Amino acid sequence: MLSDVELKNLQEISRRIRRNIIEMVYFAASGHPGGSLSIVDILTILYFKELRINVNNPKDENRDRLILSKGHCSPALYSVLAEKGFIPKEDLKTFRKIDSYLQGHPDMNKVPGVEMTSGSLGQGLSVSNGIALSGKLDQKDYRVYCILGDGEIEEGQVWEAAMSASHYKLDNVCVIVDNNNLQIDGKITDVMSPYPIDKKFESFGFNTIEIDGHNFEEIINAFEIARKTKNKPTAIIAKTIKGKGVSYMENMVGWHGKAPNEEQYKLALKEL
C-alpha cells in the first residue's frame, strides 16, 4: 500500500507530466496528446517506482529498459524523462521544432534516456525481446518493459514477437497495452477489433493481468506480479482513458493527433 504522502507525490508528478504534454503539443502546434495522456500514470509508476535506472549513468548495462513502441506518444516519454532529470524541462518547448533534438517520434541517439527509436508501429516488442534475450545470454537480471497501443497491436509483427517472447520464455519482458479503446479512425472495435486482448496474449503463452491503468496501486501490483512470474512473459492490459485529465479530450477520438488552440490550451492547464 502506498502511504498518503507517497500517493500525493505520485499524483503531483503525473499532474506535472500532463501539463508538460499539453504545453509541448501546444507550442509545437502538432503532436499526439490523447494517447500521451492515457499512459501518464503508467509512466509515472515505471519511472518513479519500478525501473532500475540511473539518471547519472543512462547507459548502465544493468539498467531496466522501457521501450515506447507507440512512439507517437513521445510527449509523454519526453515529459517523464524531463521530470526524472534526463533532459532539461525548458527543452520540452522545443518539441518538433527544426533545431530541436526532441523529434516528433523518439530518437535514441538524440535523447538521453530514450532506449529505442520508434514511430513505425509494431516493432517495439521485437526490440524488447532482443534486449531480453541478450540479458539472459549475459546472465543479467535487468527487465524490459514495452508499451504498446491497443490500435498498434493490429500490426501482425506484434504477434510474431509475442510468439518469440513466449517461445524463449522471456520472463524479463513485461508488455503494457494502453487499452484506451480509440485509434485515429475511431473506436478500435469499429476500425479493427483486437479484442479479446487478454485472451490473445494468454493463448500466445503470456501471463496476463487486467488493470485500471490510472490506479497507482493496481499498476504497482501488476508490475510486482510480472516480476515474480517465471518462465513466461507478462502482458498487462491497462484500461485507460484517452485524453485522461483534460475534460474535453477524454474519450474523444479527435484528440489523437491534434494540438489545442490558445483557448483550449488555457482551459486544459486550468484543469490540470
Next chain:
Amino acid sequence: MDINKKIATRQSYGESLVELGKVNNNIVVLDADLAEATKTNLFKKEFPDRFFDMGIAEQDMLATAAGFSTCNKIPFVSTFAIFATGRAYDQIRNSICYPKLNVKICATHSGITVGEDGATHQMLEDINIMRGLPNMTVLSPCDDIETKWAVNEAVKINGPVYIRLGRAVTPIIYEENNDFKLGEAIQFGNGREATVFATGMMVAEALKAKEELEKEGIDIRVVDFHTIKPIDKKIIVKCAKETKKLISIEDHSIIGGLGTAISEVLTEEYPAKLIKLGIKDCFGKSGNAMELLKYFGLTSKEIIENVKN
C-alpha cells in the same frame, strides 16, 4: 581464377561465422527457419547458445536483432534476400538504419541464380532498396575469399551492413592473402577497349569474357565492385577516361543496382555512355541457374558481344 574449384558464397559465410564466433563472444546469429540453406547452421552447431531461430517471422527477426545490438551484441541476421530486404524493409529502415544500429544482414539466395524456385524467390531489387538507405553499407562479394573478407569487415564497421550472397557455386577468384579495402573496387588488367564493371557472381563471367577476348587480341579490363555502397567513384572516372566502352553486369535489376550506382557517378563526374547488363525490369522464372543466366543474357557471351558491337 581457379575455374575448377567452386564454392557458394553462402558456404563461405557459414564458415566465417564459426571462425568469428570463436574469437568474438558478442557475435549472435539469427535465422528465420532457413539455417540449412543460409549455412548459419554451422554456427548453430558450434555455438547453440548464441544462435536464435526466429521462425518464419522476418520482421520480428530484424527488429529483435536491433534490440540485441543495443546491448553491445553484434547480430548477424540471415534468410533469403527476398525476405530479408523485402519482407522486413521497414524494420531495416526504421529500427536499424535510422538509429544506425550495429546489425549485419547477410542475405543468401539473391538474384536470378536462385533458380528453380522461380520469381517469388528471386530477389532482383535488394541492392536498389538497401543502397537507398542512409547509414547502410552494401557489400556484394564474388567468391569464397572475398566473402570471408566481407564478413570480417562487416564486424569492423560500427553500423548496419548488408551482405549480398548467392545460392549457386562460384569459381574462386582471389588468393587467400588478397588485400581488400572497403569502398575500393578491384581492377583486373589494363585493357583500353572496354571496362566491364561487375559484382557478385558476374565477376567470374566478366573475367571469362576478358580471357576469351584476349585470345582475339582485344584487351579489356574488369572491375570487381565488392562494395556497392560507398561506391568507388575514383575507379569509375578513371576507367571512363581510359577505356572506349563501359559495360556493367549484375545478377540484379538494371534499375537501382550496380549499373545505376555507376551511372549516378558518371552523370555527375564524367558523363559517358554505360551499357547496363542485368535483369531488364521484369520478374524471373523457374529453371536451372545456368540456363537462367543464358536466358536473361548474363553470361560472358553477352559481354563479348557488347564489347565487339
